[in-house]
Amino acid sequence: MYPGSALGEFLRSRRARLRPEDVGLSPGVRHRRVAGLRREELAPLAGVSVGYYTRLEQGQSPNVSDEVLDSIARVLRLDDDELDHLHRLARVVRARERVRPERLRPGIKAMVDSFTEAPAMAVGRRGDILAWNRLAHALLAPHWDFDGEEKPNFIRVDFLETDFARGLYVDWEQKARDDIAYLEGSLSRFPGDEELTALVEELLALSPEFRALWTEHPVANCATIERGYRHPEAGVMTLTTELLRTPDDEGQGVVVFQAEPGSPSSERLRRLAGLVAATAR
Template identity: 40%
Template structure:
């Protein structure tokens, strides 16, 4: 194994620990809490960002020893009450609080089993969608299938959806910034936050681990975003495209998760009839 390959493998192993390790998640989130925001005096002598362990323990109402054991993985089966108190101290939202419980093994959700194939019924549904872009992705955001308008939309950027690419890899290619006006503030941040959530749901997926390790090595900004330990559902929201054929285009994204535990989702990009964006989609469809 070459030195570069060895280093990449070490990074992949580290990222796997980052995905499934409760302590590493707590450390990352603790470092993000501003002491002044939770009523503590900001001390210029602080050597590391965020809260100290004893400060977080105080805010959560647990002993410093217990919280230290929790971060070090020595506190087995923490109660829901303790985890909720820690979540409040860390100022976690509902999605991230659920992620914390999942890492601690307190979630009612069992790890999911990925499925590589798209069910025929989903293929039929996708083929019937004609007036707006639609695609099916898995939990790693590999494009499994797409309709004609989706291929035309992304094909304008040189992306070949029929080759089943990984959307995260495409997004972090340097050239993708010019296609998405909100690349840094919306696209990349939300994509990484969703990837982290799915990585915890599929902890045994070595392909997911490899993807995270690869992107962390290749893209510094991805590594920085991953280190923030954000967890997010990105089921709805608008996405702006700067398309070479029709110009600026704002579409509304919906993600519909397939309720079979496969991690697959149907993603649609729509515009309201009578708007410029709707007309641009029609123009794009007619040009293809």
């Protein structure tokens, strides 16, 4: 069950994308029983024994050093985000404390409300929208009740309301990968969050698209993303999202959507703001 096997799953996914010749080895036999690099091929290149590396993938090496992790990352050709993720996952093996319930801080709600010309929302570590302004509601989920007590989880919307989500995002596949990367990051930071683990299990059970992408374990920091949106009234817009993490590291953040000044997208975002204002009146 994830996240107990998270470290092993991640390492296996990264071994699978490499070929022996990628790391200077002979491809050997034509038909290999496993995809990608074998454990016995990776371990010597990283300077560890096959037995030690095997135990690491099985979560049985809680005291693995940063130097060993860096060496393995070098062989696997991990980028900076993936390297950070690997280090967090390794620490999960020895730190599984329960986390506090997630509650929206009043200051975060006030920050979201302060944005009047840009869509903004507060998101939790599980992808729950904790607060949003009317522009974010109109852009992302106008079929939900803005004033309702229950607000959507944007990852559930993307994978379980796929007709809507595929219509909204110009590149739904990339949005879906970014969603999984968001979950991956949260799981590595909050391994004791049972509701987070339950969300992953729910999506694995209900969404074939989620199951297919989950095996790849995409990793990204999701801090700044440019994305295309289709709005039925305002039109197609390219917006950049900035995820501002809260300093207490509870996994919450504020997401602000912006268009390049003077661009057609900026004009369409103003059009959407006008529609929202007219509806509110």
